[in-house]
Amino acid sequence: MATIRHEVLIDASPRHIWDVIRDVGAVHRRLLPGRVVGTRIEGVERFLTFPDGHVVRELIVAVDDEARRLAYTVVDGARPALDHHHASFEVQEAGERGRLVWTTDILPDSAAPAVRRRTGFGIIDMKQAIETAAPDRVFQFRTQRLSDHD
Numbered sequence: 001m002a003t004i005r006h007e008v009l010i011d012a013s014p015r016h017i018w019d020v021i022r023d024v025g026a027v028h029r030r031l032l033p034g035r036v037v038g039t040r041i042e043g044v045e046r047f048l049t050f051p052d053g054h055v056v057r058e059l060i061v062a063v064d065d066e067a068r069r070l071a072y073t074v075v076d077g078a079r080p081a082l083d084h085h086h087a088s089f090e091v092q093e094a095g096e097r098g099r100l101v102w103t104t105d106i107l108p109d110s111a112a113p114a115v116r117r118r119t120g121f122g123i124i125d126m127k128q129a130i131e132t133a134a135p136d137r138v139f140q141f142r143t144q145r146l147s148d149h150d
Contacts (some may be wrong), residue, residue, distance in 0.1 A: 001084065001110035004104045006123045012134035014098035018068045018091040020130050021100070024060055030133065035125055046072070054079070061086075068092070080114050083107040100126065 010017055020030045024046055028036040038049035046058045046090040056077035063070050078085055092099040102106040102123055106115055 002106050002115075004106070004112060004116045004119055006102045006115050006119055008100050008123050008127045009094055010098050010100055010134075011131045012089050012098060014068065014093050016132055016134050017098040017100060020066075020133070021068075021070050021091060022063050022065065023065065024070070030124065031126055032128060033129055035122070045075075047109050063102045072079070079118075080111045082111055082115075100130075 008064075020026075025039050027039045027046075027048055029039075036048050037051050038047075040047040040049075044060050046060055047056065048056045050056070050087055054077065057075050058072045059075050061071040061073060069088055071086070071088040073087070074082065074085040085104070087102065087104040090101040094100060100123065102119060103106070103117060104119060106112065120144045
């Protein structure tokens with residue numbers, strides 16, 4: 001089984017990041033706007049619609065507010081086709097900012113390069129969407145002192 005893990009620091013509080021991640025019915029508005037055009041919830045299943053009309057069906061396994069962890073599995077519509085998929089998002093503290101960790105376990109192993117590429121782009125898009133909407137965004141500025149040389 002292949003494990004794919006991505007981590008990214010996000011310029012927002014862990015509280016805000018978790019609020020976006022745990023909002024399982026708003027992927028198209030809050031987490032991946034443009035990449036996902038619709039989200040539908042039916043019980044514990046989530047259906048994500050992509051711009052080309054393709055639909056992925058997921059099972060929401062756990063939403064753990066205390067651990068700031070969301071676990072889900074793709075049960076239909078994965079591209080490439082997968083025999084097994086299980087993934088989780090974890091939101092961690094990183095000073096004033098937050099860290100988003102996305103871990104995905106898949107079979108077959110041969111699908112790992114395609115899934116790694118797709119999730120790599122996805123986490124960058126998530127970071128951008130979360131930071132753009134963060135009411136408590138933490139700006140990190142670095143100053144550099146310039147001196148005149150004679």
